[in-house]
Amino acid sequence: MSSDLRLAPTSGRRAAMVDRLMSSGALTDPLLRDALLRVPREVLLPHAYVRVSGPGADPIDWRLLDGSHPDDREEWLDLIHSDDSILLQRDGEPLGSLPRGPVTGGHMTSMSTFTPATVEGLQDLGLAPGRRYLELGPGPGVSLALAATVTGAGRAVGVERDGPMAAFARRNLDRLGVGATVVEGDALAGHEHRAPYDRIHSGIGVPCVPPGWVEQLACGGRLLTTLTTRTPSWPGQLLVTRADSGRIDAVLRGRPRGYRPMLGYAWLSALDHRARIEADPGTARPTRLAPPADDAYGFWLAAAHLAPGLVRDFQAKTMTIVAPEDDSWAVAGPGDRTVRVHGRRDVWAELETVHALWVRAGHPETYRVDLSDGTGIQAVTSGTGPTALTWSLPRLPALPRPRGRDTHPSTSVEPTDSK
Incomplete structure (x- = not known):
């Protein structure tokens, strides 16, 4: 990296940003700390x-x-x-x-991922000098630049579907001189030319793991991605590891935020129903299910898959879950054991069912994903035995060929309270 960029007058702002991240406990890796101080975000x-x-x-x-x-x-x-x-x-x-x-x-x-999420993801991957790094959907290249600074010149590559964004990131990364490479292409295919990789990071949410990503993961390697559904409310983070023996292990956990979905996977929104729900929240009925805690991520992750098509309005006064395509919703309250429901789909009854299954399974917070099934089906399970909570991930949708203006919203993480 050139000395004029390292000594940019905004280095004081970078130092303040790093201090804030360290004080909050988000930043603990000294290598990543040094990279954040060195890379001029401007x-x-x-x-x-x-x-x-x-x-x-x-x-x-x-x-x-x-x-x-x-x-x-x-x-x-x-x-x-x-x-x-x-x-x-x-x-x-x-x-x-x-x-x-x-x-x-x-x-x-x-858009760029907000910094605490970038730090969390890169720390989960465990970057180190000399490791080969692949970024899928790098967008403007912030996390790619940080990874390249840690791993060393020539060790980090990003694959960006959007032509204008790929050119933009490539030009700016060249100015930094960190030795990162950006290629335009389909991130779902990975980048076989430089495989295998010690660390793979996906900046786009996917409904299941593309097989090429796993094939390009080196022994001892880690892959981190968001497993997305059509709801932005309850994302899952998947960490895939390949042991030195070649054995693949994939652990899925619910998270408060996740990357935006790939092209062709539009998120649902509760926004268009907000005024109608406020005017008429629905018919009250009793329920045994009190509103589950926001941080019961294992439950909400299961709900995203087992009760599909739901989205939460986090700006509502009480817990409000909407099925926008079915013109249905559920509003917690007015009492502790009542709920208001509206529409042909009993949204709260579906959540009651999923919650009962989750409790029966032992309140799991993490799930295993089998990526080795020869049929291509990726099965999720909370454990073994008849009470285990299970579901299958949907297959990847067919996508159009990459074009300069045919994009996915790359490299972005959205907190659930922003909807």
């Missing part, structure tokens, strides 16, 4: 969109901050060194020279 995130419109607005009003403009610089620097996700690209647009100021319409197709 090179990788030279602009940022700020949403001006409130929830539900269509079209959406944005404001683009240009980091090189004196009127935007302080706000932009504060933003890119904050814990927020940085919005970078609307509708797969080219990123060479975006005009600053107000703009209307479009939806974000790429």
